[in-house]
Amino acid sequence: MDPKEKIIFALDVERFEEAQQLVMELRDHVGMFKVGKQLFTHCGPKIVDFIKLKNSKVFLDLKYHDIPNTVSKAAVEAAKLGVDLLNVHASGGFSMMNQAKQALVEAGKNPDLHRPKIIAVTVLTSLDDGELKKVGFDIPVIELTKKLALLAKEAGLDGVVAGGSEIEMIRETCGRDFLIITPGVRIEDKKDDQKRTITPKEAIQKGASYIVLGRAVRDAADPGALLKKIAEDIRDALSL
Numbered sequence: 087m088d089p090k091e092k093i094i095f096a097l098d099v100e101r102f103e104e105a106q107q108l109v110m111e112l113r114d115h116v117g118m119f120k121v122g123k124q125l126f127t128h129c130g131p132k133i134v135d136f137i138k139l140k141n142s143k144v145f146l147d148l149k150y151h152d153i154p155n156t157v158s159k160a161a162v163e164a165a166k167l168g169v170d171l172l173n174v175h176a177s178g179g180f181s182m183m184n185q186a187k188q189a190l191v192e193a194g195k196n197p198d199l200h201r202p203k204i205i206a207v208t209v210l211t212s213l214d215d216g217e218l219k220k221v222g223f224d225i226p227v228i229e230l231t232k233k234l235a236l237l238a239k240e241a242g243l244d245g246v247v248a249g250g251s252e253i254e255m256i257r258e259t260c261g262r263d264f265l266i267i268t269p270g271v272r273i274e275d276k277k278d279d280q281k282r283t284i285t286p287k288e289a290i291q292k293g294a295s296y297i298v299l300g301r302a303v304r305d306a307a308d309p310g311a312l313l314k315k316i317a318e319d320i321r322d323a324l325s326l
Contacts (some may be wrong), residue, residue, distance in 0.1 A: 089320035091117035091243055092290065093313065094145055094267065096300030102129040107135055107305065115313035117142040120298060134167045143170040145267075149207050153176035154182045158189035161204060165193050165237045169202050169268075173247060174236035176206035183241035203265065205245040206238035208252070211270035228252060235260055245295065250284025257293035268280065269298040273312070278306075290323035 095116040099106045105125055113119075119137050121144060137144050137261040150157045158172055163179065164172045174186055187204055194201030208231040209218070215226050223230060231252045238246050238261060245265025248256055256266055268289045289297045299316070306312045 087270050089317040092296050094120050094296050097125050098118040098300050100322040103141045113140055113142045115310055117163040118145050120145040120147050122147040131167050145171040149175055151178045154185040157182050158185045161186040162189050162193045165202055171203045173205050176238045180241050187242040199229050200244045206243050206248045207232040209239050210277045211249045235284050253292040253294050265295045267296045268294040273302040287323045
């Protein structure tokens, strides 16, 4: 795999025009664009359409979390948009995840519809053990992540979103073909609101399938040059 294919760029911006500019500027340097709640709420499916028209992949990061029937129907609608990857919250439970996956498999029988991969969010990277206790989880991040990752695999999902400190555990627990998408990736030691961070090279060395980059790249003087450097770091990590 081309190292750049392991890079997901987060379009965490507020305007459609800004997202368009970033897609045009970075599409040759990344493998996929992440469309999250802010941008999708602002401009809806048209940003997905724009990215697909530029022959780039889309990770629809809306973190569905609702009753199984509702999430299943939403997942199918996401597939109709042509997204390549979508996510749900593992804490929604086995039935929610399994029914969403089965709905996508059924929808994928239509030859005109591309079936996206579906992954689960385990524990948000903004949470640490202390924050988990505040919301009633008297269990360390690493243990809760393991439970949720195993539940997602049992439900038939393709992988999970997980912080850098959990990559090796999930890879060992869930196998080599299980996707691990790692946010909280930082070029420098600047954590912002994410408490569990990791560098691109470290993430790939530990076994991440994809890394998610955003602010550090967007705010760089030369985003394209920075992404080339990151791709080289990924290449080095893959060769070890």
